[in-house]
Amino acid sequence: MLRRTCLAAAALLMGTMTAAVAQDQKVVGLAVANLQADFFNQIKQSVEAAGQEMGVEIITVDAKGDAAAQVNQIQDLLTRQVQALIYIPAGATAASVPVKAAKAAGVPVVTVDRNPADAPGDSFIATNSVEAAKDLAKHVCELTGGTGKLLVIQGQTGTTPELDRDQGFKEGLAENCPGVEEVARQASTMWAQDEGFNITQDMLQRYPDVNVIFGRADALALGAAQAVKVANLDHDVFIVGFDGDVAGLKAVQDGTLDATMTQRTQAMGRLALETALALIDGEEAPAEQLQPATLTTQENVGPFIEQHP
Structure with missing residues (x-):
């Protein structure tokens, strides 16, 4: 009887610890413009890989090029209480709406590749x-x-x-x-x-x-x-x-x-997640984080095919 009681107590303790870990896990929304484009897919892959490495839950949505659909997707992410949003606008139309909605909900926004002029993200990451x-x-x-x-x-x-x-x-x-x-x-x-x-x-x-x-x-x-x-x-x-x-x-x-x-898509995706996590923790982030791109010809293309930067 004592053994059963101890086992039950241990199971309860493990369950409580698992729930605590899950509660402490950060959740970041990733709103992508169109995953049919390799550029955006590379960003997604990088963010998700970094999230797995860092123990962060990434919830990804794909607008498939539809700006109106993206507004609805991000409203849903906010309802699901993401703690930060990594946002690649699907176009210029209505691009500012998700940023304003996120900020109204107290959710920091990292914009990638595209930054709404009238409602910029807390930090903007892109190629120069x-x-x-x-x-x-x-x-x-x-x-x-x-x-x-x-x-x-x-x-x-x-x-x-x-x-x-x-x-x-x-x-x-x-x-x-x-x-x-x-x-x-x-x-x-x-x-x-x-x-x-x-x-x-x-x-x-x-x-x-x-x-x-x-x-x-x-x-x-x-x-x-x-x-x-x-x-x-x-x-x-x-x-x-x-x-x-x-x-x-x-x-x-x-x-x-x-x-x-x-463009340094893999590096940009990781930087976007690192910036989002810093903002969740109340740290400041640069308003712009512009990355270099490399002129690529037949002479230097090989290494980029083997390993994208």
């Missing part, structure tokens, strides 16, 4: 896209010898990466080769490869003599490369992207793309 796009523009100047006609396939208008890449690339061309003239541009809605193909096909019909195309994301650049191949032009066209996602890196390796800018 202005400087990275400048480096890419300088490389385009070297590829073309300083002259040429350029087509630009934009990302989602109004988003942080689109605005910053536009600024940096323009500045880079102006500083290094004003002889490269932008003749046309068109925006995508989802940064998707099929959009890059369709947009480029349309622009090539009007501007068949272009010799440079900048897809603001690797997927857009890959679509452009398909369109150039189908067009069977009588001259070479240099095609550059931005992101350094897996497909983009392999396309640089095989010569389909001439260059991309590799």
